[in-house]
Amino acid sequence: MPLRVAPSAASAVMEQQESSTSTSSSTGGAIPLDSASSASSASSASSASSASSASSASSSSASSADSAGYGYDAESGGAAGVIIEASNITVKVPAKKSLLDKCRGRPGTDEIVLLDNVSLKLVPGELTMLLGPSSSGKSVLLDVLAGRLPSALESSGSVLYNGMELDPSDVMAISGYVQQEDIMLADSTPRENLQFLARLSLPSTMSAEDRNERVESVLNVLGIAKVGDTLVGVPGLKRGLSGGERKRANIAQSLITAPQILYVDDPTAGLDAATAEAVIVNLRKLAKKNNMTILASVSQASNEMLHVFDNVMALAGGQVAYSGKVTGLLPFLEDIGYECPRGLNPADFTIEILSRSALVLNDDEAAHGGSSASTSASSSLARIQAITAAARAAGMGVPDSSSASLSQAGSLHLDEFNGHRPSPIVKLAQLVKRNIMLQVRNKQASWARAGQMIILGFLIAAIWYQIDRGQTGGLDRAGLIFLVTIMLVFSGMQAAVTLFIPERAVFMRESQDGLYSTVTYLAAKVIADLPFQAFYLVLYVFQVYFMVGLQADLEKFLIFVGFAYQLSLFGTWLGLLLSAATGDSDAANALAPGVVLPSTLFASFLVKPESIWVGIRWLRYFSFMKYAFNGVLINELKDLTFTCDASEAINGTCPVPNGQAVLDLFEAEEDGNIGFNSGILGVYMAIFLIFSYLALNASRKR
């Protein structure tokens, strides 16, 4: 996709626009604060007719939204409009052939066309609906326009923004993109989310007061100020926002930078008709008041909702089936023989006739040579082809030969930041703060972890209570230490999976939006987790150490605590890696024992090294549990002497006179001392973080 422009061409067009519009451009890195007056006059001409055609229902909703107090337009940069002209957009994906097909050399399509020569023009101040059955290519088109097409897809064609081709990062700078799924943290509130985004995405020169004002105005624009402090929650699991509020809170996240363009993927999915219409009315208000160019895909719409939109573009199988004013949709279909039956709403009818699996076909179909069997795929395909051909013949979805009317356009806000982006330290601090807040709020997980540490700690302490210093004391200590090390690693690992997986989608969205780097994200996770791991460890380690009666020596106690802390972090970072690599808590939890248990087999507690078959004996050097076990064992058994009765002595000597004998039995010092074992674990931990980074980076680019 040629989405680049030579700087000279870009600046020439910029100059032309700047001189041809009365809209002021941004200055000094601040978000433009000009009023929407010039823009609204620009947009009013184009949108007046469609605006007046909006249903009474929508206007009443709109006026109620008005009274909610819009303040967004007064300070947004939306006044500078952007005309988008996409020409001949084609998107393909290489077809996957089975190995069998490849071996047999079966012919087949080498690629699947997802979008086929789609052209469209969007103007500021208008709300355009992207309508079509499932899989018709709506999301793919939004991705292309928003500069977010996955790299696996090949694309061609051009997209001009006020007559310029832009780099994808510039497209992202001037546009907001609302994904189909509501991606928000369950334990945060809409206001907190917006404050976080404002801190990370607005110029650092903006005062805290101005940022807060921006947050409040966005909450007001979308009518969610009242629920600004309600937890987002999880539908059906954790009480929180209603469906409509969730949608609006999700859209709000894309408005914090006052983008000039907004792409919204199915904002009404899963909402009842009235709530869906209210969401669309909010979008229309945004378009009108801020002169924004808004394209929203929709897979279901009531008649009232359809008429809130200015324009509609219908897609079928990646081709344009209609493009124009909403009011022209039914006449166009009627002209080519598809009359919407009474009682069926126009959007549903359009989707129905554009669907390959249409089930409710009517007499019109028969009139076109169809039959009861006309629901077959081939007749559906023929129908869709006829409609898309008619659209093309009517000049829909073909490149606009007239030059773009730049009088409606403003300057592109490409360099709002002027080098005043928030520093990585600010980003890190914000992420650490948010991570700590989320951990504190996740009470269920916190109680479960604390309970686990207290109960298991007490159980272990009770079983090994006041461990003796007799001949079995060495083996008893080894058993205890073996269990303690495994428990610490598993507990940390589980906690990481529980906390990380629900956040993953948020990380993907925010990092794709360029809010922070993967390194900053990982660093914040690690830093925020440190005090929590320490807290849980205190609940566990004191009771185990003192109830069991391990060596009463301050240095040994501190080393034990330090090792236990390292093992907790070791488990957490391993959990982070498994979560980052799989992206799924079930898969991560299923993998965890598979990673840890083989390692315990080589820890020399269960099997002596020389008893292991020589062919795999070398694997023990990769056993992280061996280093964990050895480190703690050396600390506890060094300088410890054991007593023995006369009955236990063999030829007058005790078989296990001291801890050293037990260390020799387990070959615990074979590799090195405590520092060496701790160092090797540190190397493993660094590897976990590096691979977590790679896995997260790979997933955000997918």
Ligand SMILES: Nc1ncnc2c1ncn2[C@@H]1O[C@H](COP(=O)(O)OP(=O)(O)OP(=O)(O)O)[C@@H](O)[C@H]1O
């Ligand atoms: N990254 C991808 N790799 C391969 N195929 C893809 C990819 N993204 C989308 N597709 C395919 O492109 C087609 C159009 O998908 P798209 O998500 O745009 O549909 P849609 O119209 O938005 O549908 P829905 O309303 O159900 O979300 C589908 O067949 C989908 O499987």
